[in-house]
Amino acid sequence: MIPFCRTIDEAKKVIEEMSRNNLKQHENGLKVIGMCEIPSNVILAKEFLDIFDGFSIGSNDLTQLILGVDRNSEVIRNIFDERNEAVKKMIRKVIKVAKKKGKYIGICGQAPSDFPEFVEFLVKLGIDSISVTPDSVINTLLSISKVESNLENLKTD
Numbered sequence: 633m634i635p636f637c638r639t640i641d642e643a644k645k646v647i648e649e650m651s652r653n654n655l656k657q658h659e660n661g662l663k664v665i666g667m668c669e670i671p672s673n674v675i676l677a678k679e680f681l682d683i684f685d686g687f688s689i690g691s692n693d694l695t696q697l698i699l700g701v702d703r704n705s706e707v708i709r710n711i712f713d714e715r716n717e718a719v720k721k722m723i724r725k726v727i728k729v730a731k732k733k734g735k736y737i738g739i740c741g742q743a744p745s746d747f748p749e750f751v752e753f754l755v756k757l758g759i760d761s762i763s764v765t766p767d768s769v770i771n772t773l774l775s776i777s778k779v780e781s782n783l784e785n786l787k788t789d
Contacts, residue, residue, distance in 0.1 A: 633688060635667045640676060643683040657685070665736060669693035674722045677729040686736025686760075687726060691743055695719050714743035715750055727757045736760050744768075748775040755779040 637643050647657055647664065657664050666673065666680055669690030673680055681687065695714045696703055703712040713719075723739075730737035738761035743750040745768040754762060755776055764772045 633665045633667060634684065635690075636669060636693075637666055637680070638670060638672055640679050640683070643680055647683060663736070665738075667693075668726050670697050671722065674726045677726045678733070681730060681733050681735045684735075686738070687730055688763075689723060689726060689737070689739040689741070691719070691723070691739055691741025694722065695741075698722055714741060715747060720753065723754075724757060727754075727759060731758055739763065744772060748772075751775045752779045756783070 634643070634646050637646060643666065650657065650664070655662060663685040664683075665686045665688055666684035667690045668674060668677070668680075668687040670693065673687070674694075677687070691714045692703065695701075695712060695716070698719050699711060699713075699716060701708050701711045703709060727737050737759060739754060739759055740763035742765075744754065744762045745764040748771070751762065751772055752775065756779065762772065762776070
């Protein structure tokens, strides 16, 4: 997983450097997943996904950079919210691009652990995987099951 890759040129350099060190993309099943944690990753998702085998949305960092807030600041901590519509639009966009290109798309961040409605949002968009904190695994799995069951029922109606 490649963190904080800001530009397409950086993404290409990462692949080249890995190859020089005998880590060749697609050789022996090696997939290179980029972290989608800065706005440029979303804005240029198609181009990044021409290079990477998929994305893992780093929703904590993405939220901070979209909203221009530090989640650790006591002064503006209340503004940090991964459920903010600007953040959701960016997440919606990158999932759509990844799905269209047939690429892996997952998420790691706090929101799926804390907010069942955020899990529902992600499942409805077709996210491939959701990372959560250990104490929220069971509740998250129950939420996913409920949403997927409702989606299946809509398909059969």
